[in-house]
Amino acid sequence: MARVDIRGAGALLRWETAVTALLVIVFAGGAGLSPDFADSGNLSFALGDLSETALIALPMTLLVVCGQVDLSVASILGLCSALTGEFWNNGWAIESIVPVVLVVGLVCGLVNGLLVTKLGLPSLAVTIGTMTLYRGLAYVVLGTEAVAEFPERYTDLATSSIPGTFIPYPIALFAVLAVVTAVVLHATGVGRSLFAIGAQEEAAYFAGVRVKRIKLVLFAVSGLVAGFAGIVYTLRYGSARADNGLGLELTVIAAVLLGGVDFDGGKGTLGGVVAAVLLIGLLRNLLMLDDVSTEVQSIVTGVLLIVSVLTPRLIAVARTARDRRRGRPAPV
DSSP states (O other): OOOOOHHHHHHHHHHHHHHHHHHHHHHHHHHHHOTTTTSHHHHHHHHHHTHHHHHHHHHHHHHHHTTOOOTTHHHHHHHHHHHHHHHHHTTOOHHHHHHHHHHHHHHHHHHHHHHHHHHOOOHHHHHHHHHHHHHHHHHHHHTTOOBOOOOHHHHHHHHOBOTTSSOBHHHHHHHHHHHHHHHHHHHSHHHHHHHHHHHOHHHHHHTTOOHHHHHHHHHHHHHHHHHHHHHHHHHHHTOBOTTTTTTHHHHHHHHHHHTTOOTTSSOOOHHHHHHHHHHHHHHHHHHHHTTOOHHHHHHHHHHHHHHHHHHHHHHHHHHHHHHHHTTOOOOO
């Protein structure tokens, strides 16, 4: 296994703490700026609005820790949304649609994984290609048509909250999955293998880690969760469209990197990612309450993405320069 840099682990904890502190500041500031911000109804809406981002961020965290990335998740969401609408138009019951759509999402993820593991292609290039492919297939399935009028009991399930709380059902599911993901990542041999692969893939391979199998499973899970997010998205908005979730992959990546996961792999915590997801969701909601355009919201997401990538690099450069001045070896 790759050697763990203790100083790097401490930096991660400080970064996670900083993101969490920023989340608290944004919440307090939002409550002061807008009387509606801290209202339970608005908080329920804000949490529901980040459901798909939160769900997809879980497997994305595991992928990035492992040194991989999946840019096709939003297109898989769109394809699964389009299929949901097409099947519904053809008289299928929701109970029949859901398992079929989940299988489609799983297959899309497996295609990504096989291209990466069997052909040795970089995941960034592969998923840029499949991002276009899956979105194109979504338009082949449904075109520019929008399908609505889904059963009310299912749309209510995607939009309503747990009785007595402001927590939407999809976010409650996310919370359960986040706990499971955190245990896998931080308290099991599988998680240690993910960090080892991300830090030094070749060393992990020679240490007995089944690198290709782990990567394949991660991409499959990513596709499966993106497919499920497509169903949630469709029912939450009550509309199946081929362009649903367009650009969502950037928000997911921004949350993962802002949460402190190193894009090169081998470093990160799930707690930081959860805090970053909530931070981005609350910022977006606050901007919406202030009638800020979606274009400006996209700019904010882009700035957060740049900051989350650039800041750790600048910190690492500064730390390396400091260590050299003190005559210390640079951390491995």
